[in-house]
Amino acid sequence: MIKIKNINKSFGGLKAVDGINLEIGKGQITAIIGPNGSGKTTLFNLISGIVEKDSGSISLNGKNISRQEDFQRSESGISRTFQHVRLFKNLTIREHFEVALDDDKNLLKKIFSKNKDSGDEIERVMRLIGLEKNIETKANDLSYGQRKLLDIGIGIVKKHDVLMLDEPVAGINPLLRRKIKELIKVLREQGETIVIIEHNMEFVMDLADRVVCLEQGNVIFEGTAKEAQSSKEVLEAYLGK
Ligand SMILES: Nc1ncnc2c1ncn2[C@@H]1O[C@H](COP(=O)(O)OP(=O)(O)OP(=O)(O)O)[C@@H](O)[C@H]1O
Ligand SMILES: [Mg+2]
CATH class of the missing domain: 3.40.50.300 (P-loop containing nucleotide triphosphate hydrolases)
Structure with missing residues (x-):
């Protein structure tokens, strides 16, 4: 690879x-x-x-x-996260995902041409990282751990x-650490x-x-x-x- x-x-x-x-x-x-x-x-x-x-x-x-x-x-x-999470504090989780997908214009085109709403993919990743209840929350109002999760989510949502x-x-x-471990195991599966x-x-x-x-x-x-x-x-x- x-x-x-x-x-x-x-x-x-x-x-x-x-x-x-x-x-x-x-x-x-x-x-x-x-x-x-x-x-x-x-x-x-x-x-x-x-x-x-x-x-x-x-x-x-x-x-x-x-x-x-x-x-x-x-x-x-190549998709990556950062050691020191980089987020836009005034953007919501949903907006972060939209920006991440928008970076990749070809992907967005592909998604639309297949007539598949990019919203589906965002929802899937939201559920995966367990932040689906916080989708309209601004990054500024997330805990440190939730920010780490969001950063991982952004890495996943990009093709x-x-x-x-x-x-x-x-x-x-430790609790969130276990959650992230489980998430990574799911990704491997x-x-x-x-x-x-x-x-x-x-x-x-x-x-x-x-x-x-x-x-x-x-x-x-x-x-x-x-x-x-x-x-x-x-x-x-x-x-x-
Ligand atoms: N942009 C940079 N300019 C100058 N030195 C740098 C730069 N980036 C990294 N270094 C230096 O290169 C070396 C390796 O740094 P790097 O960040 O890759 O280490 P790391 O293994 O990720 O460390 P950590 O576990 O602390 O994150 C260090 O000595 C660091 O100070
Ligand atoms: Mg480092």
Whole structure:
């Protein structure tokens, strides 16, 4: 699905992503872990085109997307959420979804030409994220957790091949964390390909088919969640050598 070849990105003298090679398998949940500043978000930014690579290539379903702008990659099928949720505080949940769908004019055309109301899709995702009662609520009046859910919902509602979630449960209470975990499980059952950055190991263990650990912009571990738990490399990355 996604093939990353020797991708590099430096900020000044700092190698944030240092020659990463990675394949993201279709229909799988891949978790990206690693200590603060290890390059996880930068890797997401490189994949989604928010940050320009210094070198290397990224392909999606066999097509090289490395030279595409971020909105083109979104049209190509990359959908993502942000570590620090970006919402319009005066827009309602429904309006956020409409804006998200409107970004993708072709999709909207497609929806209308099939004579299918985009409202159906919005309703489906609203029910999925469990915010259907809040559809007319402004983002400003949502709790922190509800904002995280809305951000995930926006990522889902856009037509996509891969959904990338940057710390979807950071700072969220255990109840909502469980809810988001269940939501991600449902998405996997629906065949979604998901890449998830997360520090919460319990969350990762329950969800990930595969775990990739970064340290200082390098992949230092790849394996199952269980293997990650007993990996010396992973432990040292988090605790220091
Ligand atoms: N736009 C930028 N300009 C300068 N430095 C940056 C920029 N973005 C990231 N960095 C630096 O690159 C390194 C990797 O940052 P990144 O945000 O990718 O880490 P992360 O693994 O997502 O960390 P966290 O777990 O704290 O979110 C850090 O040292 C960070 O300060
Ligand atoms: Mg980050």
